[in-house]
Amino acid sequence: MESYNNNAHRKITIDKIAQNLGYSKTTISRAISGKGRISQDTRKKVLQYCEECGYKPNIIARGLAKSKTYNIAAVLPADPELNEIPFFQNCLLGICEMASSIGYDIIVVTMEAGNISRIRNVVENHKVDAVILLRTLVQDVAVDYLQKIGFPFTVIGNSENLDVPQIDNHHVEACRELTSLLVAKKMRRMAFIGGNLEHVVSQKRFQGFQEGLTLNQIKLNWDLIYLNCTTKAMVYTAVEKIVENNAECIICMDDKICSQVLVKLNDMRVMIPRDLKIASFYDSLFLQSYHPSITTLKFDEKELGRMACKMTLDRLNGEDVAQKLYLGYDVVLRSSTK
Amino acid sequence: MESYNNNAHRKITIDKIAQNLGYSKTTISRAISGKGRISQDTRKKVLQYCEECGYKPNIIARGLAKSKTYNIAAVLPADPELNEIPFFQNCLLGICEMASSIGYDIIVVTMEAGNISRIRNVVENHKVDAVILLRTLVQDVAVDYLQKIGFPFTVIGNSENLDVPQIDNHHVEACRELTSLLVAKKMRRMAFIGGNLEHVVSQKRFQGFQEGLTLNQIKLNWDLIYLNCTTKAMVYTAVEKIVENNAECIICMDDKICSQVLVKLNDMRVMIPRDLKIASFYDSLFLQSYHPSITTLKFDEKELGRMACKMTLDRLNGEDVAQKLYLGYDVVLRSSTK
DNA sequence: TTGAAAGCGCTAACAT
DNA sequence: ATGTTAGCGCTTTCAA
Numbered sequence: 001m002e003s004y005n006n007n008a009h010r011k012i013t014i015d016k017i018a019q020n021l022g023y024s025k026t027t028i029s030r031a032i033s034g035k036g037r038i039s040q041d042t043r044k045k046v047l048q049y050c051e052e053c054g055y056k057p058n059i060i061a062r063g064l065a066k067s068k069t070y071n072i073a074a075v076l077p078a079d080p081e082l083n084e085i086p087f088f089q090n091c092l093l094g095i096c097e098m099a100s101s102i103g104y105d106i107i108v109v110t111m112e113a114g115n116i117s118r119i120r121n122v123v124e125n126h127k128v129d130a131v132i133l134l135r136t137l138v139q140d141v142a143v144d145y146l147q148k149i150g151f152p153f154t155v156i157g158n159s160e161n162l163d164v165p166q167i168d169n170h171h172v173e174a175c176r177e178l179t180s181l182l183v184a185k186k187m188r189r190m191a192f193i194g195g196n197l198e199h200v201v202s203q204k205r206f207q208g209f210q211e212g213l214t215l216n217q218i219k220l221n222w223d224l225i226y227l228n229c230t231t232k233a234m235v236y237t238a239v240e241k242i243v244e245n246n247a248e249c250i251i252c253m254d255d256k257i258c259s260q261v262l263v264k265l266n267d268m269r270v271m272i273p274r275d276l277k278i279a280s281f282y283d284s285l286f287l288q289s290y291h292p293s294i295t296t297l298k299f300d301e302k303e304l305g306r307m308a309c310k311m312t313l314d315r316l317n318g319e320d321v322a323q324k325l326y327l328g329y330d331v332v333l334r335s336s337t338k
Numbered sequence: 339m340e341s342y343n344n345n346a347h348r349k350i351t352i353d354k355i356a357q358n359l360g361y362s363k364t365t366i367s368r369a370i371s372g373k374g375r376i377s378q379d380t381r382k383k384v385l386q387y388c389e390e391c392g393y394k395p396n397i398i399a400r401g402l403a404k405s406k407t408y409n410i411a412a413v414l415p416a417d418p419e420l421n422e423i424p425f426f427q428n429c430l431l432g433i434c435e436m437a438s439s440i441g442y443d444i445i446v447v448t449m450e451a452g453n454i455s456r457i458r459n460v461v462e463n464h465k466v467d468a469v470i471l472l473r474t475l476v477q478d479v480a481v482d483y484l485q486k487i488g489f490p491f492t493v494i495g496n497s498e499n500l501d502v503p504q505i506d507n508h509h510v511e512a513c514r515e516l517t518s519l520l521v522a523k524k525m526r527r528m529a530f531i532g533g534n535l536e537h538v539v540s541q542k543r544f545q546g547f548q549e550g551l552t553l554n555q556i557k558l559n560w561d562l563i564y565l566n567c568t569t570k571a572m573v574y575t576a577v578e579k580i581v582e583n584n585a586e587c588i589i590c591m592d593d594k595i596c597s598q599v600l601v602k603l604n605d606m607r608v609m610i611p612r613d614l615k616i617a618s619f620y621d622s623l624f625l626q627s628y629h630p631s632i633t634t635l636k637f638d639e640k641e642l643g644r645m646a647c648k649m650t651l652d653r654l655n656g657e658d659v660a661q662k663l664y665l666g667y668d669v670v671l672r673s674s675t676k
Numbered sequence: 677t678t679g680a681a682a683g684c685g686c687t688a689a690c691a692t
Numbered sequence: 693a694t695g696t697t698a699g700c701g702c703t704t705t706c707a708a
Contacts (some may be wrong), residue, residue, distance in 0.1 A: 351700095353701075363702080364704085367702065373703095373704095374704085396702070398701080398702090399700070399701035400701075402700085402702075402703095404702085404704095
């Protein structure tokens, strides 16, 4: 870094420019920020000079003066299991894209279950202006913490607490619609396999499923419902029971569960869609290219990230933004429910 | 943020502490940093007081004074296709873990193919002290840029240029070994399907495959080699040709290609391992739980991230570190090559 | 061992 | 329209 700091093109400061141009720091600052009274003439001159000598403002210094960091923390679960889902990654891409288009950067913070120390670090060290939580739990210590200290944040997900600025795909509606569509295809004995109920999204998807049945006056058959299946073994057992109980269709809460279900059904020589229909509440490349291809719900994760970031920044800038926002979805009917 | 800044617990500065304790700023600073001559007594006193009032130094201010940011940029490809692989995510987790254990934070930077503008931004805006590139291309503009301006960076991957600090799994060796093992199982007509040759890793894996054959005096059969298969269609075509040409075994360069191969073989009613053996040079949950389970190479991505981060920080601190580091691997033989 | 003072690069009242 | 000055919170010579 020595070599870098000594590098010619980098030591240009607002001071130097002021000297070289015979103005004061203030004038240069104003020319750059565009704020304050300044003649168009000098402004042009200054900006051109900045351009020529490749001046780049030191964001750190600016941050110190304005108590801003121009950084936002994106909090991902450190849980490696969960990271097999591309959701967080895609969402992060969206967040980064939006942030960088507004001059912000994203600091990633990983969070071990229930441990907010990493979040505290970036917050207390003044490394970020706001926080985005990429997952919401039913009982969420991160939400509690940020709320308590009054730090600006947004959650991707759903919170009962309407004081929490939040954005999410409309899981309930989406799952209700897909369920309804399957009922319309004359399926009656509908099974459901769901994941970790601590995640708000699990709750919402199951709720959507239930509403879809209710809407069509179909009674929930608890012999076909397996929630909180957090391990492969649990999913396998669920599949066995479900097949035993003569389900016509299995709805999987997400693509990971679905891929496990498919493996198990393959083992059991159950043919899809002949013997059993399958649908998933979450899409992935694998489910698309599986044979037969699997009916799913499609969400735009990247857009979710973009919007979450935008909401956060807008609120930071004092614009008033909806506290709760839902994004759309697509139902994709494929061969597995033919 | 108004509310947050006004928040009582946050306005404690080194100045205030100095006042309250009747010392000067300098003394407090020294007590905290541990540098400079200071009596153990006052040091204890100061530290205790800091503890009590929950003082947290302002890293931004410190950064301004020391021209450091305590941030490192992690550059991921923005390519959404690529992000279906958990590699980058896991690697990022490792990087974050290490960084945070040393008081650094990670700024994620996404990079569209060939476009270094986002990297330039964080570098020129002084937002980071160093850069880690999570993927290396054969012709890599990011590497060229960072090298040219003399900015500290590390690549995860392999560069011909030995001036580039680099760390990688030992792909060549790993692929050579797996290939050799398969030859030892009497496979002779070995097919290979590889991805984008612009990625260094693709080159290395193919090289390992070749060396594995050479080592066993087996001649490469170009009718069975399909490189640069960047689309699903290309993979499918490759599989058709390979089956036509009576291969005994297909080696897939990574798990994504492998999953496409499996789908295609399933369509073609080719049974594994009866009709054809399959192996992949990259593991994933899906390949583990596929039926039959797939023989693969296993790399510790998180560890790769950790080490990359450590190398970067060590070098930043002036310690001298190996310029080139290789990490191990595991060969996992499963049913697909039985 | 401790303190005073200058400075990191920028912003923002408050003059002029 | 431009300049002066005083910070932002911390580090670091240089003196005492």
